[in-house]
Amino acid sequence: MGTRFDALGAEDARGASRASPAAVLGSRAGAPGREIVLCAEQISKSFAGVKALHNVDFDLRHGEVHALMGENGAGKSTLMKILAGVHTGYDGTVLIEGHTASFSGVRLAEEAGVAIIHQELNLVPELSVADNIFLGREPLIGGVLIDRRRMVSAAKRLLARLGVTIAPETRVAGLRVGEQQLVEIAKALSLNARILIMDEPTSALSSSECDTLFKIVRQLAAEGVAIIYTSHRIEEVLELADRVTVLRDGRQVMTAPIGELSREAIISAMVGREMAANASRKAAQDGAVVLSVQKLTLDTLGPHGWRRTLHGVSFALRRGEILGIGGLLGSGRTEILESIFGVSRGWRDGSIAIDGAAVDINSPTDAYRLGVALVSEDRKERGLHLTASICDNVALPSIGALSRFGLRSFAGERALATDMVERLSVRCAGIGQEVAALSGGNQQKVVIGKWLGTEPRILLLDEPTRGIDIGAKQEIYRLIFNLAAQGLGIIVVTSEMPELLLLSDRILVMCEGRQTGILARENATQETVMRLAAPGMAAWSQGALS
Amino acid sequence: MTALLRLLSRTKLYWGLLLICLIGALTSPYTSSGHNIFLSYGNLTDVLRQVSITGLVATGMTMVILLGGIDLSVGSVMGFSTVICAMLLTKPGWTAASVMGVPAAILVGGAAVALAVRFIFAGLARGRDVSAGRRREIALSRRQSTAIPGLLGLVATIAIGWWTMNQVPTKFGVLGVLLIAPCLAMVLGGVNGLLIVTGRLQPFIATLAMMVSALGIARLTAGSDNAVVPVYTGTNATEAFELLRSMLWGVLPVPSVFFLAAIILFGAILRFTTFGRYAYAIGGNVEAAKLSGIKVAQVQLTAYLLSGLLAGIAGVLFVAQYRQGKPDAGTGLELDAIAAVVIGGTSLMGGRGGLAGTFVGVLIFGLLSDILQLQNIDSNVQLVMKGLIIVCTVLVQEQNLGQLVARWQFRRSGDEHVGPKTAEPHRLPSAAKAQFAREDLDEAS
Numbered sequence: 001m002g003t004r005f006d007a008l009g010a011e012d013a014r015g016a017s018r019a020s021p022a023a024v025l026g027s028r029a030g031a032p033g034r035e036i037v038l039c040a041e042q043i044s045k046s047f048a049g050v051k052a053l054h055n056v057d058f059d060l061r062h063g064e065v066h067a068l069m070g071e072n073g074a075g076k077s078t079l080m081k082i083l084a085g086v087h088t089g090y091d092g093t094v095l096i097e098g099h100t101a102s103f104s105g106v107r108l109a110e111e112a113g114v115a116i117i118h119q120e121l122n123l124v125p126e127l128s129v130a131d132n133i134f135l136g137r138e139p140l141i142g143g144v145l146i147d148r149r150r151m152v153s154a155a156k157r158l159l160a161r162l163g164v165t166i167a168p169e170t171r172v173a174g175l176r177v178g179e180q181q182l183v184e185i186a187k188a189l190s191l192n193a194r195i196l197i198m199d200e201p202t203s204a205l206s207s208s209e210c211d212t213l214f215k216i217v218r219q220l221a222a223e224g225v226a227i228i229y230t231s232h233r234i235e236e237v238l239e240l241a242d243r244v245t246v247l248r249d250g251r252q253v254m255t256a257p258i259g260e261l262s263r264e265a266i267i268s269a270m271v272g273r274e275m276a277a278n279a280s281r282k283a284a285q286d287g288a289v290v291l292s293v294q295k296l297t298l299d300t301l302g303p304h305g306w307r308r309t310l311h312g313v314s315f316a317l318r319r320g321e322i323l324g325i326g327g328l329l330g331s332g333r334t335e336i337l338e339s340i341f342g343v344s345r346g347w348r349d350g351s352i353a354i355d356g357a358a359v360d361i362n363s364p365t366d367a368y369r370l371g372v373a374l375v376s377e378d379r380k381e382r383g384l385h386l387t388a389s390i391c392d393n394v395a396l397p398s399i400g401a402l403s404r405f406g407l408r409s410f411a412g413e414r415a416l417a418t419d420m421v422e423r424l425s426v427r428c429a430g431i432g433q434e435v436a437a438l439s440g441g442n443q444q445k446v447v448i449g450k451w452l453g454t455e456p457r458i459l460l461l462d463e464p465t466r467g468i469d470i471g472a473k474q475e476i477y478r479l480i481f482n483l484a485a486q487g488l489g490i491i492v493v494t495s496e497m498p499e500l501l502l503l504s505d506r507i508l509v510m511c512e513g514r515q516t517g518i519l520a521r522e523n524a525t526q527e528t529v530m531r532l533a534a535p536g537m538a539a540w541s542q543g544a545l546s
Numbered sequence: 547m548t549a550l551l552r553l554l555s556r557t558k559l560y561w562g563l564l565l566i567c568l569i570g571a572l573t574s575p576y577t578s579s580g581h582n583i584f585l586s587y588g589n590l591t592d593v594l595r596q597v598s599i600t601g602l603v604a605t606g607m608t609m610v611i612l613l614g615g616i617d618l619s620v621g622s623v624m625g626f627s628t629v630i631c632a633m634l635l636t637k638p639g640w641t642a643a644s645v646m647g648v649p650a651a652i653l654v655g656g657a658a659v660a661l662a663v664r665f666i667f668a669g670l671a672r673g674r675d676v677s678a679g680r681r682r683e684i685a686l687s688r689r690q691s692t693a694i695p696g697l698l699g700l701v702a703t704i705a706i707g708w709w710t711m712n713q714v715p716t717k718f719g720v721l722g723v724l725l726i727a728p729c730l731a732m733v734l735g736g737v738n739g740l741l742i743v744t745g746r747l748q749p750f751i752a753t754l755a756m757m758v759s760a761l762g763i764a765r766l767t768a769g770s771d772n773a774v775v776p777v778y779t780g781t782n783a784t785e786a787f788e789l790l791r792s793m794l795w796g797v798l799p800v801p802s803v804f805f806l807a808a809i810i811l812f813g814a815i816l817r818f819t820t821f822g823r824y825a826y827a828i829g830g831n832v833e834a835a836k837l838s839g840i841k842v843a844q845v846q847l848t849a850y851l852l853s854g855l856l857a858g859i860a861g862v863l864f865v866a867q868y869r870q871g872k873p874d875a876g877t878g879l880e881l882d883a884i885a886a887v888v889i890g891g892t893s894l895m896g897g898r899g900g901l902a903g904t905f906v907g908v909l910i911f912g913l914l915s916d917i918l919q920l921q922n923i924d925s926n927v928q929l930v931m932k933g934l935i936i937v938c939t940v941l942v943q944e945q946n947l948g949q950l951v952a953r954w955q956f957r958r959s960g961d962e963h964v965g966p967k968t969a970e971p972h973r974l975p976s977a978a979k980a981q982f983a984r985e986d987l988d989e990a991s
Contacts, residue, residue: 343837368839382837385830387898396827397838399820405669406819450838 035062037226038083038114038195043092045078052078053090054250060195060226065217067241067258068230071270071497075250076230080197083228084116085109096195115193117184119200125173130155132172133187158186162216178209185216196220197228202236203330214240232328233535234263246270271497271526287319290489291340291372291458292353298335300346309335312350313515315508317458317489322480324504325493327533331510333493334377337460340491341367341374354458368397373451375444377462377493383447384435391417391431393446398453420449424479441472448479459483461492465499477503497526509533558942559891559906566910570917584920591799597912598801599624599867601905602860603876604883605808606853608904609816611887613849614829614896615749619738619756620857620883621876623731626764627861631727632775632871633767634718636782642767644718647726648710654729655706660699664691720786723865728858734760735854739847757880764873775871790866801863808856813901821845829896885932886911889939910935 038060045053053075060066070076081087083094085103094101096112103109106116123132130152131138139147139154155168164182172180181201188196198217202210217240221227231237237244238258245255246269254269298310310332317323325333338344340352342361351358354370361367367374376382384393395402395413402412417431424445428438435446444464451459461480465473480503484490494500500507507519509532516532574584583589603620610617633643668691706725713722734756741752765773779788794800816822824845827835836842857876865871890907892899914935918928 341837364837364839365841374837376837381831382833385827385834385897387830388826392823392827396823396835396840399823400839403820406665406821408818408820408823454839 036060037062037097039095040079040083041093041095043079043082043090043094045082045087045090052250053082055092056247056250056252058083058245058252058255060228061242062226063221063224064242065221065227065229065240067237067244068228068247069234069237069244069266069270070247071495074247074270076247077199078250079247080116080199080228080230083109083195084114084197086116110191110193113192113194114197115188115191115195116197117181117188117199117201119203121177121180121184123172123180123183126171128169128171129159129166129175129183129186130168132183133158133168133190135187137190154190155186158189161189162186163219164212164216176209178205178212181205181209181213182216185220189220193225195226195228199230200232201229202231202233210236234266237266238263267527267530271530287321287487287489288355289316290319290355291317292356293336293340294351294353296336296339296348296350296352298332298339298344298346298348300335300344306346309346309513310339311514313508313510314350315515315518317491319457319489320484320487322484322490322492322503322505324500324507325491325510326497326500326507326529327510328535329495331533332513333510334462335513336510337374337462337491337493340458341372341460343374368454371455371457372460373454373456373458374460375447375451375462375464377466379440379443379447383450384443386436387434389432390421390426390428390435390438390446393435394420394431394449394453397450401454416453417449420446420453423452424449425475439468439472441468441475444468444472444476445479448476452483456488458489459491461490463494464492465494465496473499497529500529501526511535559903559939562939562942563906563910563913566913566917570913570920573917574920584917589916589920591793591802593909593912593916594802594805595799595867596916597908598799598805599860599864600879600882600886600911601805601908602808602856602863603853603879604886604904604908605805605812605901606849606856607880607883608887608890608892608899608901609812609825609849610749610853611884611892611894612816612825612829612896612899613846614832615742615846615849616753616884616894617735617738617850617853618750618753618880619734619760620853621879621881622757622760622764622873623734623854623857624861624864624876624879625873626734626760626767627727627731627858628864628871628875629764629768629773629775629873630730630871631723631862631865632777634723634726635777635784635787635865636717636775638715638717640714642769644714644726646767647730648707648714650733651710651726651729652703652707654732655725656699656703659702660695663698664695667691667694717784719784720789723787723862724859727862728855731858731861732851732855735850735852735857736847738854739850742850743843743847761873768871768873773873777865777869777871779869787866790863801867804859804863808859809901809905812852816901821848825849826897829893829898831897882911885936889936907939910939 036059038058040056040058043053043056043058044051056075056079058068058079068076068079078087082090085106085108088102088104096114101109101112103112103114109115124135127135130148133155134151139150141147152168159166159168159182162182162185164179166175166179166182172183175183185196201213205213214236217227217229221242229237229241238261241258243255243257244261244266246253246266248270293316294314296310296313297308299306300309301307313332313336315323325336327333335344339348340361342363352361353359354372359366359370361370361372364374380386385396391414394417398416399408399413402409402416414431420426421428421431426438426442426445426449428442435443438446448461448464464480465476468476477499480490480492492500492503494503501524504524505521507521507524507529509516509519509529511533512535519528519532570584571582574582577583577586603624607617607620630643630647633641634647637643710718710722710726713719718726738749738753738756741747741755742749745752768775776782777787779785790800792800794803798806816825824835824840827838827840828842828845832842861871861875864875868875886907887899887904888894888907889910890899890901890903890905892903911932914931915928918931
């Protein structure tokens with residue numbers, strides 16, 4: 001334990017107490033941007049049979065900022081987590097300064113000089129800045145008592161090195177997000193991190209906070225820290241990065257120095273080729289409007305106070321139509337569905353009409369009565385009772401309607417479940433099987449079946465193919481088309497661009513809680529959607545058009 | 547073979563019960579005429595009689611725990627109920643007990659009748675609908691659906707009011723106490739439920755507060771210094787009250803009739819009614835249940851009301867059994883009830899278990915103390931044994947033992963391919979379950 005703390009003393013006599021790799025680093029100080037500090041070869045990783053990374057090669061040089069880009073689900077997070085030792089059990093090799101590194105945990109990665117700053121910060125809000133920086137590695141007096149003075153002064157030195165004026169004694173809960181981010185960086189520095197991985201560090205920052213962060217990132221790079229940086233904001237990457245690697249569907253598409261790249265090149269690398277349009281399906285444009293949403297606004301209480309998550313979203317959904325909602329994570333897509341279903345937390349404003357009549361949906365019970373169904377994003381946490389049988393799960397929303405005098409109709413429930421299992425071709429041993437034993441795709445079908453049993457007219461699907469394999473995806477797509485053909489109005493939220501383009505008759509694009517446009521199928525391409533979805537890109541695309 | 551093993555494993559609780567019976571029979575002393583005391587009819591019905599009070603409380607507790615909650619207040623609520631019952635039996639006029647009890651009975655009785663009527667009408671309407679082929683709800687018109695049950699509820703209120711008021715100047719009879727004490731206990735259960743459902747308090751905290759304050763209320767109600775209210779049937783109370791400690795048709799002790807009836811009734815409710823299914827669904831995954839349109843708050847409130855009700859009935863039986871009402875009658879009862887529920891295989895996380903298990907759990911406890919008493923073993927040893935039984939049965943129940951053994955074998959063999967046989971997904975504790983889900987979704991971020 002004691003040796004881990006040497007990092008603190010190292011601030012005074014820099015480098016003296018560092019382990020041997022650090023000495024190597026010192027010798028390279030004269031030639032920044034040349035030596036490869038991290039080299040990942042042929043990395044593959046799958047989750048529950050779904051391939052998240054496919055033979056990815058990645059290298060990182062001394063003192064460079066290497067941006068990692070890709071759509072949601074492209075595999076960025078997985079790659080970063082492998083490098084930081086969060087995910088173990090992958091194929092391929094990771095070399096750090098020429099030595100094979102196989103971290104069996106975050107601690108070991110940290111000891112090798114790799115630190116990660118997650119998108120959701122990992123700080124203890126009730127502890128002070130200094131406490132957080134040295135959490136688990138506190139300097140001790142006689143091996144027992146925490147040496148507060150040494151800890152605070154070391155924290156002060158680290159913060160000073162970053163050029164920020166945060167008092168080490170401040171409680172973290174009292175800091176703004178940007179400042180908390182800086183505390184995380186200080187923590188990484190205290191670990192003597194020579195490789196710093198930053199996952200969407202600017203996603204929650206204001207623009208002035210971003211500027212501070214960029215300055216510090218550049219400064220760290222100049223000091224020889226190699227930085228892996230991800231962001232959805234292309235502008236930011238162009239400004240900050242030395243090189244860019246683009247991932248798509250778990251494969252590495254491109255690695256190039258920033259000088260050779262333009263915005264367009266990055267976007268087209270991220271989105272890839274045009275998907276073959278789904279010609280077999282005719283968009284229903286003439287159905288009656290089943291759902292109309294006007295000026296939907298939602299204010300939610302987040303960790304940093306009240307925030308407007310939806311800014312006046314308006315759209316209409318017709319019978320037999322599939323409306324796709326596109327946008328980045330956190331752009332308010334899920335919130336739209338939850339608001340319609342009556343489960344959003346916070347203050348909701350605006351009007352919702354079903355079949356032309358204004359309705360007030362405040363609970364799933366209301367939604368159910370009006371024929372609205374939501375298949376939520378997280379099927380295990382919010383969709384299924386895992387230890388119950390398929391029959392019990394499918395029947396759950398309908399057993400009230402199937403019962404009389406409060407007595408369940410077992411025959412009715414079984415008939416419903418059997419019907420759904422057949423209609424959705426759920427592969428199972430029987431309707432009595434526990435859903436925990438089913439594959440992801442079949443579980444998803446059970447969740448959809450559960451709601452189809454209530455005979456909804458409006459079906460809201462949130463990430464319907466998340467975490468399921470290609471074959472099952474195709475089946476879900478076919479199912480969605482069938483349901484639309486039967487006259488349901490369907491709204492699909494998905495992070496996967498090809499899926500969005502394939503399924504949707506129209507695409508509503510969200511960006512940071514604002515509706516940035518509704519694209520008809522003819523006009524929707526990956527580029528047009530991406531332009532509307534990426535923060536800062538809307539302005540750019542307008543500029544490009546004018 | 548594996549099918550047989552699975553059957554054995556599924557019914558292991560009953561095997562445990564059988565084992566205890568066997569031990570009891572083998573170790574039992576014999577009467578002078580050579581009869582096995584443990585197996586004698588008198589002894590076995592005595593065991594049933596003794597477990598009835600805990601059993602009733604455990605029945606309510608099972609429902610609460612299935613929902614993922616806990617009710618720590620049942621012991622105090624039962625104590626309160628004994629005080630109310632004893633005072634109603636022995637003290638005429640407007641005492642603290644009748645001042646609280648009569649309005650509570652009027653309120654709860656009226657509401658219960660109104661809700662029952664409404665429920666029946668809803669069922670009738672639904673029935674017509676089902677026969678028509680579709681199952682959308684067509685109820686009474688809005689005005690009718692409030693007016694008819696409301697009116698009948700009012701009638702019930704007046705009837706109960708008239709009937710109870712008439713008994714106040716004299717003393718209450720058996721039916722009177724059987725109505726009033728459980729109604730008052732139900733009010734306390736309702737307070738628990740409201741605190742949890744609308745106040746969003748943790749069940750542990752809300753019922754802990756009720757546990758403390760119900761004891762206080764009971765002491766205040768009893769009033770006197772030692773706070774014990776003696777009940778001598780035939781002298782200071784009605785002779786008829788003796789009924790509640792007699793044998794029904796000379797076959798079964800009356801308290802155990804209440805217990806068995808509760809087990810069967812609520813077992814059927816859990817199995818055959820939508821309420822039961824909702825309880826399991828909420829305990830299994832409250833988020834999913836909420837999104838499925840289940841009125842979670844209503845189900846939770848009902849469970850706490852029932853738990854209070856059963857504790858109230860247990861209180862009346864206690865008075866009959868021990869001829870006294872005292873505020874601390876139920877001290878520690880809540881823990882006995884929880885232990886019985888847990889031994890019965892109901893998961894404290896909710897969503898898994900049932901009343902059959904609780905019944906066996908209660909019996910295991912009862913038989914165990916009977917065996918030890920027959921052996922004249924110190925009652926403190928009994929406590930230690932109880933603790934051991936809890937730990938052992940839960941180890942077996944949760945298959946933790948199997949997991950430990952498997953891990954040990956795995957360690958010893960050092961073979962990569964002999965995995966610890968832990969990961970039957972449905973046996974994962976919820977934390978691991980969450981992890982499982984997150985890992986699975988990770989690749990999408």
